[in-house]
Amino acid sequence: MSHEEKNTVLQIIIGIAVNIWVIIKVRGLYASGDMEGPDAIQIWAETMFWVIIFAIVGGIIMAIIGTIVFAIVETAVTGEADQKFITDERDKMIANSGNKITMAFTGFGFIALIAGIKFGYTPVDCLVVLMFCFSLGGLFGELVKLARYRMSI
Amino acid sequence: MAKKPKITNTIRRLRFDADEMTQKALADQVGVTRQTIVAIENAKYYPTLELAFLIARVFGKEISDVFTIEMDE
Numbered sequence: 001m002s003h004e005e006k007n008t009v010l011q012i013i014i015g016i017a018v019n020i021w022v023i024i025k026v027r028g029l030y031a032s033g034d035m036e037g038p039d040a041i042q043i044w045a046e047t048m049f050w051v052i053i054f055a056i057v058g059g060i061i062m063a064i065i066g067t068i069v070f071a072i073v074e075t076a077v078t079g080e081a082d083q084k085f086i087t088d089e090r091d092k093m094i095a096n097s098g099n100k101i102t103m104a105f106t107g108f109g110f111i112a113l114i115a116g117i118k119f120g121y122t123p124v125d126c127l128v129v130l131m132f133c134f135s136l137g138g139l140f141g142e143l144v145k146l147a148r149y150r151m152s153i
Numbered sequence: 154m155a156k157k158p159k160i161t162n163t164i165r166r167l168r169f170d171a172d173e174m175t176q177k178a179l180a181d182q183v184g185v186t187r188q189t190i191v192a193i194e195n196a197k198y199y200p201t202l203e204l205a206f207l208i209a210r211v212f213g214k215e216i217s218d219v220f221t222i223e224m225d226e
Binding site for chain 2: 001002004084088091149151
């Protein structure tokens, strides 16, 4: 497994964790009635702000831990760890295909937001959909990358 | 609709002829990962022109000696 492929696996694990966390947080906001009050957008935005901050910091920490774990496992299996963090032209091509999926989800979320507001849904509900499209798009983009890595060897 | 042409290569044989050069050694010389060399050898990934020239140069060959295009009729 190349460095970028390992990174993709880590990003999938992080993506799943973030998506689950977003679902739990949003469900909590709806259950507490915070999404129906006049301050719904501010409360949602504050919650999502911290979700994003923790996701970024958690992602960096997970990436560091994951790299160490991969190195230990690789050393145990093959006798030596790949210490070169090369990103080559094939990695960039595969990253582009993943980015296209992420962009497609993001675009769909934006259109859904506009359509939702047009058809009378509350702005905060539409923002929730947009946020899910962002986080799901990131996850599916990484899954497509992993599939392309596996299929092209 | 015309079929996509297939690009084949002789990298595996050239590595064998070059004192059984490993995929990793070739990858290091051209600045890519070993997995990319594996993908190129198996015709699962077509390299850029730049990488194709670099690979040919490692073996002291012309690019056409390493890569061949096959047109399906």
